[in-house]
Amino acid sequence: MFMKIVFLGAGNLATNLAMALKNRGHEILQVYSRTQASAEQLARKTVAEPITRLNRLVHDADLYILSVKDDAIHQVLEDFPVHEGFLVHTAGSIPMDVLKDHAAHYGVIYPLQTFSKERLVDFNTIPVCLEAASYSDLAFMEKIMSDLSGKIYYIDSLQRSYIHVAAVFACNFSNFMMAMAQEILQKHDMPFDIMTPLIEETVQKAIENTPVPSQTGPAIRGDQQTMERHLKLLAGSDKLQNLYRFVSTTISNYYSSDQ
16 A cells, blocks of 8 residues: 655654655655755655645645654644645654644654664664554554554553653663763763773663663662762763762662662
8 A cells, every 4th residue: 555645844753754655665745844955855865846835735645744843743733734634743742632623534653763864764673653533544554654663552642742751761861871971081082982882781781671670880889989989070060060960869869769
């Protein structure tokens, strides 16, 4: 079942999803973005028409995928001129019901992964969370997405919001911590790749044993002398000192309580 698809948005997720759908034989008709450069960048990759005005949207697409920043969704929907097609959004923290006044058939496609334009991912390994307004709409979405991923989950809006906040902790916060490690190492002329085996083992251990029992380090041991030495080493940065102190205290309190 090959679809004619329009993308509203040309960011990281949109780029990966559009390329995956195109590679499965679906036709990407148009790519909308507020900027011509962004629209053209993805349109070139998917052999689609780039547009920057919503009133130029075609009205005969099978599927319209809204994949813009969360705070831009309502504005795009206010100006969305098509009511005949199937409309979905891809946001983790936005309820499905924001679409109900803009399309007869609607739903949510939420791939649980971190995306970037420069690094296309294999969708076959990605959990895809689906939600739809009806069973028939859900079946329509499943036909499309099951061709991309073998990990389909039926997740409602509240569950998806909890998945999204958990993903922020697991992905965004952990990546920021690695960025802080990189900053410390670069400041003292050491390469970040010295951390690679440690990072790989940390992630693998968390996957195999779950994170809670895998925690190590001076905070869980209550090693105050080591933590004080670390804080002295970070004396040149209030940002890093405060972050170290807050996280260490949180870890210590978490493991000393009944959770």
